[in-house]
């Protein structure tokens with residue numbers, strides 16, 4: 260198969276890849292996206308939750324074709340059965356298979372080309388510079404030459420590794436996710452996301468119920484991969500959770516199973532090489548607290564594409580030129596993700612009793628501050644109401 264040369268090849272048509280492709284194409288960059296899936300968006304590996312701000316930041320308006328439910332907040336369930344209700348600005352549970360197709364359609368309308376069922380095998384290099392990819396479609400292998408390659412191929416990016424960037428996740432910084440999409444549920448509060456914590460429920464992780472309507476929801480779990488062992492894998496914990504809540508799940512059945520890994524630390528050393536950039540899960544650009552990555556991936560993809568397009572226009576796709584993307588990211592969103600990473604480590608140190616106390620003393624505003632990585636005022640709350648937790652909080656959250 261003979262493929263023409265491109266200015267930019269994007270590997271992966273997830274949220275990161277299709278947003279990067281759209282912004283590249285809008286800037287007049289001749290762009291090709293390849294995805295190994297035969298149908299974009301399917302199967303999904305996601306609980307499909309996103310907040311309105313995450314969509315608005317890249318100019319996407321919520322669309323009834325891919326919004327299944329509107330969400331007004333989340334209920335945090337403590338190990339002992341306590342609840343903290345947090346109302347935040349609007350959010351949604353999507354039908355991600357359709358959402359991803361629409362992102363691709365928008366990129367195509369902007370001028371990008373797509374090839375599905377096309378697997379990128381490896382990056383092609385001349386010395387240290389990436390000059391294209393080797394790919395395969397229906398058993399046929401071929402080369403695609405390109406000034407710039409963007410790896411948006413998700414967790415454990417193979418393309419980045421073949422180019423020379425280590426994207427491997429450590430088992431202690433990697434959540435193992437397992438989820439059923441279920442129908443026939445008896446849901447309490449289907450405009451809220453429900454998060455369940457506790458060592459017996461989900462060690463160093465949580466169980467979620469993300470409603471997709473009155474009686475349909477994504478019911479899933481993420482636990483640290485290092486906690487997973489025979490009989491106590493993510494799926495075992497989730498099955499036990501479902502069995503122990505007959506009032507919710509008694510008449511329900513799964514209509515889908517979804518599994519996947521979630522990077523919960525920003526541990527990739529570099530995002531750029533000569534002629535090469537990585538973005539989204541591939542670059543571990545994920546919220547380390549809840550594992551949400553769609554909004555972050557799309558925000559990073561916009562920045563990545565803007566810098567990439569300008570570099571192509573200038574005829575300089577060197578690592579030094581492309582570093583503008585990495586520098587801007589690390590100095591803005593990266594700072595927040597590093598702070599949230601510390602919060603994740605702090606939360607992992609709490610036992611169930613500490614967690615109970617923690618949930619007891621924190622107000623809705625405190626929780627919103629925590630999720631925004633604003634910790635200062637919380638030290639006062641800990642000092643007054645939970646002095647036992649204060650040293651741990653100071654150790655992990657100050658500075």
Ligand SMILES: Cc1cc2nc3c(=O)[nH]c(=O)nc-3n(C[C@H](O)[C@H](O)[C@H](O)COP(=O)(O)OP(=O)(O)OC[C@H]3O[C@@H](n4cnc5c(N)ncnc54)[C@H](O)[C@@H]3O)c2cc1C
Pocket residue numbers: 270271272273274275276293294295296300304305306307308309377378379380411412413414417418436437438479517518519520521538539540541545550551552553554556
């Ligand atoms: C169980 C679970 C629940 C989650 N829930 C949420 C949630 O509720 N909200 C949220 O925001 N995030 C959630 N996430 C995280 C979210 O799914 C990711 O952060 C997001 O998909 C990252 O987007 P991406 O485009 O970087 O990667 P992906 O969406 O993973 O896209 C990568 C694409 O690359 C393609 N690809 C891979 N290798 C190749 C190759 N060699 N050649 C060609 N194509 C290739 C894949 O087919 C895929 O289409 C969840 C993750 C899991 C596992």
